[in-house]
Amino acid sequence: MEIRIENLSYIYGQGTAYEKKALDNISLTIHGGEFIGIIGHTGSGKSTLIQHLNGLNKATSGAIYVDGKNICEEGYSMRDLRFQVGLVFQYPEYQIFETTVLKDVCFGPKNQGLYSEDAEKQAREAMRMVGLDESYEQKSPFDLSGGQKRRVAIAGILAMKPKMLVLDEPTAGLDPKGRDEILGVLRDLHRKQEITVVLVSHSMDDVADYADRIIVLDKGKILYDDVPEKVFTHVKELEEVGLAAPQVTYIMKALRQEGWDVKDTVTTLPEARDQILKELGAGAAFAGRSQDGLTGGKADD
Amino acid sequence: MRKPDRKSIIEGHELRYEYLHYDDEGKVDSSYEALKGVDLDVKEGQFIAILGHNGSGKSTLARQLNALLIPTGGTLFVDGSDTRDESKVWLVRQAAGMVFQNPDNQIISSVVEEDVGFGPENMGVPTKEIWERVRKALTAVGMMEYRKSSPNRLSGGQKQRVAIAGVIAMRPKCIVLDEPTAMLDPGGRSEVVGTVRQLNREEGVTVILITHYMEEVIHADRVIVMDEGKVVMTGTPREIFSRVEDLKKIRLDVPQVTELAYMLKQSGVPLPDGILTIGELTEELGKLKGRK
Amino acid sequence: MLKDITLGQYYPGNSIIHRLDPRVKLMGTMVFIVSLFAFGSVSAYLLATLAIAVVVTTSKIPLKYILKGLKPVFVLMLITVLFNLFLTPGRTVWKFWKLSITAEGIRFAIHMAVRLTYLIIGSSILTFTTTPNSLTDGLETGLGFLNVFHVPVHEIAMMMSIALRFIPILMDETDKIMRAQEARGADFHSGGLIRRVKAMVPLLVPLFVSAFRRANDLALAMESRGYHGGAGRTKMKPLVYRRRDVAAYIAMAVYLILMILLKFFVKIPVNIL
Known part of the structure; x- marks a missing residue:
């Protein structure tokens, strides 16, 4: 599945006192199988943008082509689109309403017109994908922990078998454990189920670790659209729009300033480790050294 | 270093709390012990951070400090008052103010300044003094220019600063913040943590910050790590972050710089434990490079 | 949708009406509404019109904005007026199938329309000017x-x-x-x-x-x-009551006195309706 957005603009509350241009001439293409991170400050338009992907927002101007067909044209079935592009809202656990987990996850497939049995089959599959075994099926979703509820909500979308999964800050408000679980689920879905993932986040660390392409939005415009290493070279510009690079990028920049021959485009920890080790002349060289020799080592500078 | 003989503002001994679940007939059908014997001693003017997962008992502990929950075991004194003593409950709440997680659900009024005045109004502070307190509190959190605004027009970080002002206006000795940044974006988070640090340094307010973001505890005087209703680690941030492995075991994060230092150490680079800032790491690495 | 309803919303401003004590405005609204129902004559309506015109002008709220507030309740008003028009017994002036319109019906309907319109305008001025x-x-x-x-x-x-x-x-x-x-x-x-x-x-x-x-x-x-x-x-x-609030109370009293005087001393024949 491919989504091509051309010159998309969106204006909130057109004709009222609160009129605001939320998206300004956006053009981009999402290819099947990508893992894209969209980052931007609160109010940069990222949530507005992703609600166009499944037709919840109607473009003020511009066009959106899904597999070549313009969804802005009359007669395009928005409902079918919603089943193909699964959109997980921020704090999705607030949309849970059924008495059992299984029933809630079935809501989407049933809306697709599936019979109970098929809907339940898809729901069960979706629950497995997010790591909820059958012991959860008959539990009340309201008794679960925050991280578990969120997985139920994501399963509710996955049960519709979307080709693309779009998530608005799926880790907001979770503790590190819950966050790792969710991001792990996304990575698995992308790798094993080959689902296209679009992840909206303001956590630079997460985006850098997981996405292979990053789109930076600011004031409704695309600021950057590139691989993480390239995007995070613009540390200064990112900071100007209220964002930051991952901490590891700053570390490498600091080392570079001290004359180290390391790349400052590093965005993940293992990369950083390897580069530093290389500069230090391989980790093995240190294996024999004791730590005592280090503490008084100021004179060496 | 601060004076060691400062007065204790919070003294908890063997604190326990049991949540009871009732069946339809009102009988207890299950119970869950959220706190399993926690000791806590906070001195005036300290900045204490409590780390832990959801369900580690940290929020239960926070609510006890404000007498919203009364310990089911152990004793807790807040500014000299026993929280079990019902006649002292308002003294306790005034001594230890509380800021909650959801910025929307703790602002009562539709105008910022009126919300900040809510606490003093409840305390029966005279009108003229309320205005004085509101002005000071809003200035302290840098929200004076928004005093006439509606909270609905503010960002998450700004709303939390208003909530903090609302607590400061009650002139507490201690502020307990229960995951105040969990629902904020990075900008909002640093806004709130910056405000809290400033209050601690400049106004001498004792701060107890409950969070699961590691970057926020680096500047604390003492960090308490909780897991499954117990205190599992306590010490300075440096001491805590030296124990990367233990933290990982209970699936807590460390700041990326600490993690990188740890990874390098694992690869045989002789770095000291508990590196907390980029400056420290580059300095230590610089020494190593220099001696090569 | 919901956001289009202007009735009951605050219209920011700094006019003297905005600055009046809310108790005064509440009382004023009450006096105005009571006067509409207690003194139902042409002259009383004229005085009420004058009063509301003065208040609207001083409040500096655009008339268009106030009238917009009437829109959502228009249907409700129409139903009330129609009910009065068709269901009031009296001297029949026009008959169609089972429906008949009486002279009394026409009078009631007009009264109702005027009262409801003024009631809504009056109370929306209260909410427009008071947070x-x-x-x-x-x-x-x-x-x-x-x-x-x-x-x-x-x-x-x-x-x-x-x-x-x-x-x-x-x-x-x-x-x-x-x-x-x-x-x-x-x-x-x-x-x-x-x-x-x-x-x-x-x-x-x-x-x-x-x-x-x-x-x-x-x-x-x-x-x-x-x-x-x-x-x-x-x-x-x-x-705290200020001088303008006292003045407003006096104005209200004058309004009421005028209403009473009109009722007893100025007789405009009702049958012009």
Whole structure:
């Protein structure tokens, strides 16, 4: 599945006192199988943008082509689109309403017109994908922990078998454990189920670790659209729009300033480790050294 | 270093709390012990951070400090008052103010300044003094220019600063913040943590910050790590972050710089434990490079 | 949709009407409404028109904006007027099938139309020029005497102000939940009545859950900030009468006196209607 957005603009509350241009001439293409991170400050338009992907927002101007067909044209079935592009809202656990987990996850497939049995089959599959075994099926979703509820909500979308999964800050408000679980689920879905993932986040660390392409939005415009290493070279510009690079990028920049021959485009920890080790002349060289020799080592500078 | 003989503002001994679940007939059908014997001693003017997962008992502990929950075991004194003593409950709440997680659900009024005045109004502070307190509190959190605004027009970080002002206006000795940044974006988070640090340094307010973001505890005087209703680690941030492995075991994060230092150490680079800032790491690495 | 309703919303401004004590404005609105129903004559309506024209002009709220507020209640007014027109017994002037219009019916209908229009204009001026908070304050202080009859005035006022704070939040939330369920294929806009009602379940359950959670959080927050009812509370913004408020009360008295004088001394023949 491919989504091509051309010159998309969106204006909130057109004709009222609160009129605001939320998206300004956006053009981009999402290819099947990508893992894209969209980052931007609160109010940069990222949530507005992703609600166009499944037709919840109607473009003020511009066009959106899904597999070549313009969804802005009359007669395009928005409902079918919603089943193909699964959109997980921020704090999705607030949309849970059924008495059992299984029933809630079935809501989407049933809306697709599936019979109970098929809907339940898809729901069960979706629950497995997010790591909820059958012991959860008959539990009340309201008794679960925050991280578990969120997985139920994501399963509710996955049960519709979307080709693309779009998530608005799926880790907001979770503790590190819950966050790792969710991001792990996304990575698995992308790798094993080959689902296209679009992840909206303001956590630079997460985006850098997981996405292979990053789109930076600011004031409704695309600021950057590139691989993480390239995007995070613009540390200064990112900071100007209220964002930051991952901490590891700053570390490498600091080392570079001290004359180290390391790349400052590093965005993940293992990369950083390897580069530093290389500069230090391989980790093995240190294996024999004791730590005592280090503490008084100021004179060496 | 601060004076060691400062007065204790919070003294908890063997604190326990049991949540009871009732069946339809009102009988207890299950119970869950959220706190399993926690000791806590906070001195005036300290900045204490409590780390832990959801369900580690940290929020239960926070609510006890404000007498919203009364310990089911152990004793807790807040500014000299026993929280079990019902006649002292308002003294306790005034001594230890509380800021909650959801910025929307703790602002009562539709105008910022009126919300900040809510606490003093409840305390029966005279009108003229309320205005004085509101002005000071809003200035302290840098929200004076928004005093006439509606909270609905503010960002998450700004709303939390208003909530903090609302607590400061009650002139507490201690502020307990229960995951105040969990629902904020990075900008909002640093806004709130910056405000809290400033209050601690400049106004001498004792701060107890409950969070699961590691970057926020680096500047604390003492960090308490909780897991499954117990205190599992306590010490300075440096001491805590030296124990990367233990933290990982209970699936807590460390700041990326600490993690990188740890990874390098694992690869045989002789770095000291508990590196907390980029400056420290580059300095230590610089020494190593220099001696090569 | 909901956002188009201007009735009951505050229109920011700094006119003398805006600055009046909310108790004065509440009283004024009451006096005005009572006068409409107690003195139903052409001359009384003319005086009421004059009064409202003066108030609208001083309030500096565009007339267009005020009239926009009438739109959503227009249907309601129409029904009332039609009922009066057709269902009042009396001298028949026109008959069609089973419906008949009487002279009394016409008179009642016109009275009703004028009264309702003025009632809505009058009360919307109150809400246009008074912030919800100060309105609540005005109610709390102005109706404080009801405490004697064990009416929990403070609690009612507190409830009102909390409701005012959370209505916009819950409206946003409704929109969000609707979108989230639409993303799961829910359909709120088609089908018959029963289907539509059923379609509301996925919206209403989360909305109630959320409202309860918010209520619970808010109760905790209020308790932790020392709230324990109205007893022993002081006020940050106590209501104090100023000279303009006294002047407004005098104006009201003059208005009432004029109304009474009109009733007894100026007789415009009713049958011109």
